[in-house]
Amino acid sequence: MSAAPDAATIESVQMGELACWRVRTQWAEALIATQGAQLLSYTPHGQPPIVWLSEDAKFLRGQPLRGGVPVCWPWFGDLARNPQPVRDMFAPDAAAPAHGVVRGVEWEPGAATAESGRVVMDFHCHMPNGSGEWKHPADLLIRFRMGETLEIQLCTHNFGDAPITVSQALHTYFAVSDSRQITIEGLEDTTYIDTMRNWEPVTQTGPIRIEGETDRIYTGIDRAIEIVDPGWQRRIHIEASQSRSAVVWNPWVEKAARLSQFPDDAWQRMVCIETARVWDDVLVVAPGKTESMSVTIRVDAAAPAGSATTASTASTTAAAGSAADSATGRDAAA
Numbered sequence: 001m002s003a004a005p006d007a008a009t010i011e012s013v014q015m016g017e018l019a020c021w022r023v024r025t026q027w028a029e030a031l032i033a034t035q036g037a038q039l040l041s042y043t044p045h046g047q048p049p050i051v052w053l054s055e056d057a058k059f060l061r062g063q064p065l066r067g068g069v070p071v072c073w074p075w076f077g078d079l080a081r082n083p084q085p086v087r088d089m090f091a092p093d094a095a096a097p098a099h100g101v102v103r104g105v106e107w108e109p110g111a112a113t114a115e116s117g118r119v120v121m122d123f124h125c126h127m128p129n130g131s132g133e134w135k136h137p138a139d140l141l142i143r144f145r146m147g148e149t150l151e152i153q154l155c156t157h158n159f160g161d162a163p164i165t166v167s168q169a170l171h172t173y174f175a176v177s178d179s180r181q182i183t184i185e186g187l188e189d190t191t192y193i194d195t196m197r198n199w200e201p202v203t204q205t206g207p208i209r210i211e212g213e214t215d216r217i218y219t220g221i222d223r224a225i226e227i228v229d230p231g232w233q234r235r236i237h238i239e240a241s242q243s244r245s246a247v248v249w250n251p252w253v254e255k256a257a258r259l260s261q262f263p264d265d266a267w268q269r270m271v272c273i274e275t276a277r278v279w280d281d282v283l284v285v286a287p288g289k290t291e292s293m294s295v296t297i298r299v300d301a302a303a304p305a306g307s308a309t310t311a312s313t314a315s316t317t318a319a320a321g322s323a324a325d326s327a328t329g330r331d332a333a334a
């Protein structure tokens, strides 16, 4: 990312029905909605976006917005497809919205600092009685650290007296020059659940190419993931912490035509790589404890075909001080 000389700024803006924040750092510009604490877009100065926002996005109160980084919590996707302990947390006969209960609700803005060209912003979702038919006292914190890298950290605090079990995802829509031309590296030889093929386990052979509707849950991940984009000559480096599962999703032609807030041809301009705790990697939070998951994203120039993998850059150190990100997870990515 190229550096601009200006100082970091945070500005409150209204987008349709939604209160939002426009953030400008030395490196990039971001838009964040208070609803769902959803990062809506993230664009390095003078470059194509990293985080994709649908051209048809509707800024409506109470409705999930297509693009950015929706927060899926306390379950991912269809609740009925989640492990039993996640399903047991919800009222048995209640209608369960896809991707949980927090992406359409107002979060509360917390601390925000703009310093040395960087911005750190917090949003809280207090749920003293849970949310709707999910009746467990919990608090969520999402922290955006926007500097040379973009880091998003989601923390779940359980202030009840029984453990809670959730599945979750930072459902990031990445912008790409053409989804048919990219490759996704770092998941070679891992096992994925192919939801397009009867939820069967499959071993990933080689890098991923998007060649049709793709909806997969990758498990047992121990490396960073990279989107290699020859059209924009860049690699998006995605490094997760305290997460060993990820979802790779592209709707392709037919599903794109059925999706809300999604132009028919937009499947060519995006791919979702969702940092997750799903399938055999669900999150259990003990009473009184806080558990965190985070993702750090940066862009590197694409290495020419056939050369060694991306050279490490100084930007990797920008997020190294994250307090909650030390113990387990994928910090030591290759």
Ligand SMILES: O=P(O)(O)OC[C@H]1O[C@@H](O)[C@H](O)[C@@H](O)[C@@H]1O
Pocket: 064, 077, 098, 099, 171, 215, 216, 247, 249, 259, 274
């Ligand atoms: O339309 P929604 O609820 O935002 O979900 C979009 C997609 O989200 C992905 O995470 C799922 O794997 C897909 O199955 C789903 O279609």
